[in-house]
Amino acid sequence: MEKQIGFRRNIYLNWLNATAAICAETSDLRELRTRLDPIVAEQIESQANRQVAITILLTIWVKTAERHHDLQHEAVTLFAQSRTASDRIWLHYGLSLLAYPFFRQGMVTIGQLLRHRDAIGTRDVAQRLVSTMGPLGGLQKATDRLIFSLRNWGLLVNTPAHATYAAQRLSTTTPAVEHWMLEAALAAHPAQDLPFADLVRLPELFPFHIALGIDDIRQTKRFEVQRQGMGWDMVRLAEVA
Structure with a gap:
């Protein structure tokens, strides 16, 4: 039954930061495990338990590329460009939504x-x-x-x-991070499309202040927006060519 949970270890922010930083240099799983082991060992003595924690980190920051390649690739890029610790948390969180139901x-x-x-x-x-x-x-x-x-x-x-x-709600001054988070949240959601008002108020986005408006969404190639009856703007992910 625990396999249905997956996220079954305490995951520290410094571990996630290290994983993302190493992902900018390599995607080799063996190298990632080797480099992460001494970092995780600062909190976990047992080698077996360390490997479980490292598997969770790699599932979040590497294996998400198997189903969400563009989102994972952009997360690595945005992390490398991030100016604040807060922006990095947006990325860790969004990939976790994608990695673990x-x-x-x-x-x-x-x-x-x-x-x-x-x-x-x-x-x-x-x-x-x-x-x-x-x-x-x-x-x-x-x-x-x-x-x-x-x-x-x-x-x-x-x-x-x-x-x-x-x-504790976080804000960002980086629109690309907000766009990315909305795309990740919608990709993880069981519905194919959502009214814009519902998308930006999804309960799973409770830690984040989303400042984007519908015009911002229309101007990006990430989403398709269709106006429906009652003035609803339905948002879905744009199809990848």
Whole structure:
């Protein structure tokens, strides 16, 4: 059952940054594992557990290219060009949405809960995930690891209440990063198209402030926009030639 979860280790931000930086130099999995091992070893002593964590890192930053080549390739480029630590988090998060359906469902769940309250607890998230996904083995531990990772990335912050966390929203001054995130979110979404108003308010995008408007979307080749009845602008990913 845990294979359906996949994201089953605490994932540290410095690991993700190292993985992305090395990906700009090589895509060789053996070399990546060799170079990441001493970095991950700073937190994990067990070699077997290190390999699990490294597999997650490579699934996020390398193996996403198997189904989303252009998005992964651009993420590597944007990471190399990034001017702020915040922009890098957008990229790690977007690739995680693409890499792990469980990660995405966890983010959807957290985003939905935060629409009705100011903070969430791990138990709240786990209970909602059980109702959505069923009683998967290891679900509670996997939820703990999701929450830990988001806290480490700076996307959830402690509140005065015990084991309760509030969202920390990030902004970017780099439009290309926003465009990329919307494309990643739509590519990970089960629907082929969405109203623009729904796209920019997807619950899984709860940690991010999206400033793009529909005119920005129309001006990019990433998306196709179709005006429908009731004034809805439906957005879908542009077909790759």
